[in-house]
Amino acid sequence: MSSRTLSSASGQPVVGATVTVGGNTQSTGTDGAFSFLNVTQTDRLAVTLSAPGYIPNVRYTASVNNIDTVVPVQLTPVATTQSVDAAVGGTVISSATAQVNFPANAIVTSGGAAPSTAVSVQVTPINVAxxxxxxxGDYRVSANTWLQVHGAMSVVITDGTGGSYDIAPGQNATLRIPVSTRSANRPPVAGLFRFEPTTGFWVNEGTATLTGVGPNQYYAGTVTRSGTWVAGTLPDTVQVTGCVVNTLGERVSRARVESEGVNYSGMTSTLTDSNGNFSIAMRADAESILSARWGRRISNYLEIETEKLPQTISAGCLVLADAISIRLTWGTHPLDVDSHLITPHGTHVSYLNLGSLPSLPYAALDHDDTDSNGPEIVSVRQVVRGGIYRYYVANYSRTYTPAMTGSPVRIEITAGGHTRIFTPPAGEGFNDYWHAFDIAVDSDCNISVNATSAPNIWVATPPGAPTQTLSGPITYCPNI
Known part of the structure; x- marks a missing residue:
């Protein structure tokens, strides 16, 4: 098992993060990488991560014997740290919609004693939208019950020496959890769920009330523990069946299949059986995207609109490949931000030309989102040997309050199983186009990002096709 640990804010590697897998612990290197050998095959393996200045995270994946499973990992930087006198209490404010209030004598040590010094309280909203x-975690309330999230926030209480604190028995703290969801519908009352690291499940421990108006809405409620909390509901689900194959058409067992909400915030997952078939719980009457991964290979993405009855995917099997995936997300505004990929043979893949994965140009826009947040995903199944691909982002809405930088726009590119993150540079102004990066493929089919000139810049007009250095006819790198 291997991965690189990245900051969700900057995309830079998190150096010296503590990673625990199956009882073994190591620290990430200068590139944020970690690797565990001889991981026992299991259906739900916890990868636990922590680092100074970041909130802790637990990712779940499935491991396969003798296969290097890659699990995407990002850590969210702590948003606000404030000192609190436990005897007096106080309010830690990250923003008007993200805060926690402690009454007097509500904070105690892990042994139940009153702190002998002021404690540090870290408050961090989590942008699940x-x-x-x-x-x-993985959104599970139980083995077969899943959360839909309307807002999430982490509250960690510590001190300068790493001491652990919590809320005293019989006391509580009041949370304001900012609304963060892809859903246009926010229930007036939601459950308060806390992540329990010992089980990996979310535990319902109260309710929260929707408060505020417009972009300043939050869920308010009281809790008796610190940790990661969400305002969530339990949606109705429906079973969706399908299959996973490799590029030779062979069925793949133990592939991890994931569903991600498009018009709501939530995820579900399952594994394929020995015949490469799967049945996954997805929110009923909703729009989701479905994908699979196995080892370092990732699949195409399928857009699924569920109904109230079980259904079978008619678009064919998900196809695993040693592929490139470019995932674009943004905020509520601009409403519509678009992905553009220019291939080495000049094909322009976008909402105007969705492209194709099983045939030329072996690149496609799998999902086009036009009403905030994303995701919008471009996949490349086979790359041109010696070719250069150009990727840029367009502000289709042409609105600037905020523009793409303030939205914020964010790109994740995954190649070889590992992910890099790009965030907009300075200098947007009223430029509508962000030339984020170029992808260069050498003669041995090695892939590098930003290996050409003038990447990661704002431009007033759409970037043109990159200059190619191809010699002879176009050939494609093998992909099985």
């Missing part, structure tokens, strides 16, 4: 994987 932009990226649902930033939330710790």
């Amino acid at each position: 932009q990226d649902p994987t930033l939330l710790t």
Whole structure:
């Protein structure tokens, strides 16, 4: 098992993070990487991560014997740290909609004693509307019950020496959890769920009330523990069946299949059986995207609109490949931000030309989102040997309050199983186009990002096709 641990804010590697897998612990290197050998095959393996200045995170994956499973990992930086006198109490404010209030004598040590010094309280809202994987855990309330999230926040109480604190028995703290969801519907009352690291499940421990108006809405409620909390509901689900194959058409067992909400915030997952078939619980009457991964291979993405009855995917099997995935997300505004990929043979993949994965140009826009947040995903199944691909983002809405930088726009590119994150540079102004990066493929089919000139800049007009250095006819790298 391997991965690189990245900051969700900057996309930079998190150096010296503590990673625990199956009882073994190591620290990430200068590139944020970690690797565990001889991981026992299991259906739900916890990867626990922590680092100074970041909120803790637990990711779950499935491991396969003798296969290097790659699990995407990001850590969210702590938003606010404030000192609190436990004897007096106080309010820690990250924003008007993200805060926690402690009454007097509500904070105690892990042994139940009153703190002998002021404690540090870290409050961090979690942007699940932009990226649902930033939330710790895997949205499970039980083995077969899943959360829909309307807002999430982490509250950690510590001190300068690493001491652990919590809320005293019989006391409580009042949370304001900012609304963060892809759903246009916010229930007036939601459950308060706390992540329990010992079980990996979310535990319902109260309710929260929707308060405020417009962009300043939050869920308010009282809790008796610190940790990661969400305002959530339990949606109706329906079983959706399908299959997973490799590029040779062979069925793949133990592939991890994931469903991600498009018009709501939530995820579900399952594994394929020995015949490569799966049945996954998905929110009923909703729009979701479905994908699979196995080892370092990732699949195409299928957009699924569920109904109230079980259904079978008619678009064919998900196809695993040693592929490139480019995932674009943003905020509520601009409403519509678009992905553009120019291939080495000049094909322009976008909402105007969705492309194709099983045939030329072996690149496609799998999902086009036009009403805030995303995700919008471009996949490349086979790359041109010696070719250069150009990727840029367009502000289709042409609105600037905020523009793409303030939205914020965010790109995750996954190649070889590992992910890099790009965030907008300075200098947007009223430029509508962000030339984020180029992807270069050498003659041996090695892939590098931003290996060409002038990447990661704002431009007033759409970037043109990159200059190619191809010699002879176009050939494609093998992909099985």
